[in-house]
Amino acid sequence: MRQTWRWFGPKDQVSVDDMLQAGVEGLVSALHHIPTGAVWTPEAISQRQRDIAFMRDGAPSGLSWDVVESLPVSEDIKKQRGAWRAHIANYKRSLHNLRDAGIEVVCYNFMPVLDWTRTDLAYRLSSGATCMRFDLIDFAAFDIHILQRRGAVEDFPDTVTGQAADRFAAMNDAARTTLARNVVFGLPGAAEHFTLEDVRVHLAEYAVIPEQQLRAHLVDFLSEVAPVAQELGLRLCCHPDDPPFPLLGLPRVMSTEADYVHVMEAVDLPANGITLCSGSLGVRADNDLPGMMDRLGDRVHFLHLRNVTREGKALMSSFHEAAHLGGDTDMVALIAAVLRQEAKRRAARRADHSIPMRPDHGQDILDDLHRRAQPGYPAIGRLKGLAELRGIMTALSHPIANAGG
Template identity: 75%
Template sequence: MRQTWRWFGPQDRVSVDDMRQAGVQGVVSALHHLPTGAIWTPEEIAKRQEAIGLMRDGQPSGLAWEVVESLPVSEAIKTQTGDWRAHVENWITSMRNLRDAGIDVICYNFMPVLDWTRTDLAWRRPSGATCMRFDFTDFAAFDIHILQRRGAAEDFPDDVREAADRRIAEMDDAQREALAGNVVFGLPGAAERFSLQDVRDLLDSYAPVTDAVLRRNFHDFLEQVAPAAQEIGVRLCCHPDDPPFSLLGLPRIMSTEADYAERMAAVDLPANGITLCAGSLGARPDNDLPGMMARLGDRVHFLHLRNVRRDGDAIRGSFFEDEHLGGQTDMVALVDAVLAEEARRRATGRADAEIPMRPDHGQDILDDIGRGGQPGYPAIGRLKGLAELRGVEMALRYRDALKEGGAA
C-alpha cells in the first residue's frame, strides 16, 4: 500500500512539515477554495503542487500531490438541472488538467446535498480523546425539530421519534445551534457552508429525484466522464455514502456492495473504480469489508482505512469513529485482502499494483486537542493510526515471506 495523507491546503493546521515527519509517501488534496462546478485551472493546480513541495524553511519536502479528494460533483449534475451539462464538461476539463499535471487518481462522491454527516465533531471518549460521532436520536431531533423537514417524523421508527422528542426538550438554544452546525458542516475545507435554509432549498430541489432517477443520473455522468478518464489514463474512484443509509428523505446509491457492483457494471471500464472506505461502509452491519475487497478489488483505486463502532445492529443507527485497529471491521483481514490484490496486480504486470491508502480520520489525542484542526483530521491521531497500519502490513508481509521460505 502506498501511504498517503490528506491535506486541506495552506490553511490546514497540520502542515507539510508534519506530513513529512510522519513519513508519508504522497499527499491527497483538493482545491476546496474553488466553487463547485468551476474548472480547476493548470495555474491553481500548480499552486497546490508547489505548496506541497516545500517545507516551512523553503527546503524541498520530497512530497507530491498524488490523489485528488475530492473533485466535487455539483448538485446540478446529480439532479440534471440548471447548468449541469456545462458542469460535466468543466469536470472533464479539470480531470484533463490534473492528468497533465501528473495526477492520475481522482476520488469523488455522488451523495445528495451533504458530503458526510455527523452529530458530534468532538465526542469525548473515556481516555479523554475525542472523535466524531453520528447519534441517530440526535439526528432525528435535528431533522424533525430544528430543520423541520416536511415528512421527517414519518421517516423514523416510533421509538427513535419519541427519543428525539425527549432529546430536543432537554437541549438549550446553544446545544441546538451546535447540533445544527455539526450536521450541516459538510465536507471539511469546502468552499460551501450551508445554512438551514440552504439545506431546505436543496432538499426541495431533490423532490423529483427518486432512487431510480439518481441512479440514472449517475450512470449518465459516468458514461461521459469514465471513457474520457480511460482515454487519458486517469483512475476514477467513487467514495461511498457517509453514513451508508438514507438521511433527510434522500436516496443513497453508494452504500452496499451491490450498489458498487451496479455502478461498475453501468460503465464497465477499468477507469470507473472504487474508493473503498472502511469507515463509511463499516457503519452498516451488512457490509463485509474484507470480502468486498476480495470481490471488488480489481477496481479499487484508493483506500480509506478507518474504523467505526456501531451502537447496535440496525442498518440505520448510531456509531462513532473508533481507533484504527478498534471498531468492528477486522482491519487485519482487510489489509490482508489488500495485499493479496496487490500481489495479483504485480503478477499480471499492472502499473497500479500499489494502491494508495490513507489513514482516514483519527481520534484527537495529546496535542491534537485544542489545535483547532479539521474535524476528523488530527495530526497525532492519524499518525498513531498510520503507525498501527504500517505494523499490520509489515507483519503480514513477514508472514508471507516465511511461507515462501524467503526473507521478510
C-alpha cells in the same frame, strides 16, 4: 500500499513538515477554494503542487500530490438541472488539466447535499480523547424539530421520535445551534457552506428524484467522464455514502456492494473505479469489507482505512469513530485482502499495483486536543492510526508470515 495523507492546503493546521515526520509517501488534496462546477485551472493545480513540494523553511519536501480528493460533482449534475451540462464539460477540462500535471487518481462522491453527516464533531471518550459521532436521537431531533422536514417523523421508529422530542426539549439555544452546525458541516474546507435554508431548498428539489433516478444520473455522469479518464490514463474512484443509509429523505446509491457492482457494470471501464472506505461502508454490518476487496479489488483505486463502532443492530443506528484497530471492521483481514489484490496486480504487471491508502479520520489525542485541526483530521490521532496500519502491512508482508512460520 502507498501511504498517503489528506491535506487541506496551506491553512491546514497539520503542515507539510508534520506529514513528513509521519513518514507519508504522498499527499491527498483538493482545491476547496474553487467553486463546485468550475474548472480547476493549470495555474491553480500547479500552485497546490508547489505548496506540497516545500517545507516551512523552503527545503524540498520530496512529497507529491498523488490523489485528488475530491473533484466535486455539483448538485446540478446530480439533479440534472440548471448548468449541469456545462459542469460536466468543466469536469472533463479539469481532468485534462490534472493529467497534464501528472496526477492520475481522482476521488469523488455522489452523495446528495451533504458529503458526510455527524451530530458531534468532538465526542468525548472515556480515555479523554475525542472523535466524531453520529447519534441517531440527536439526528432525529435535528431533522424533526430544527430542520422541521416534512415527513421526517415517519422516517424514524416511534421510540426514536419520542426520545428525540425529549432530547430537543432539554437543549438550550446554544446546543441546538451547535447540533445544526455539526449536521450541515459538510466537507471540511469546501467553498460552499450550507445554511438550514439551503438544505431545505435542496431537499425540496430531491423530493422528486427517487433512488433509481439518482443512480441513473450517476451512470449518465460516468458515461460522460469515465471514457475521458480512460483515454487520459486516469483512475476515477467513487467514495461511498457516509453514513450508508438514507437520511433526510434523500436517495442513497453507493452504500453496498450491490450498488458498486451496478455502477461498475453499467460503465465497464477500468477507469471507473472505487474508493473503498472501510469507515463509511463499515457502518453497515451487512457490508463484508474483506470480501468486497477480494471481489471488487480489481477496480479499487484508492483506500480509506478507518474504523467505526456500531452502537446498535438496526441499519440506522448510532456509531462513533473508533481507533483504527478498535472498531467493528476486521482491519487485519481487510489489509490482507488488499495485499492479495496487489500481488495479483504485480503478477499482471499493472502499473497501479501499489494502491494509495490513507489513514482516514482519527481520534483527537494529546496535543490534537489544542491544535483545532479539521474535525476528523488530527495530526497525532492519524499518525497513531497510520503507525498501526503500517504495522499490519509490514507484518503481513514479512517472509515469516508468508511462509507460515
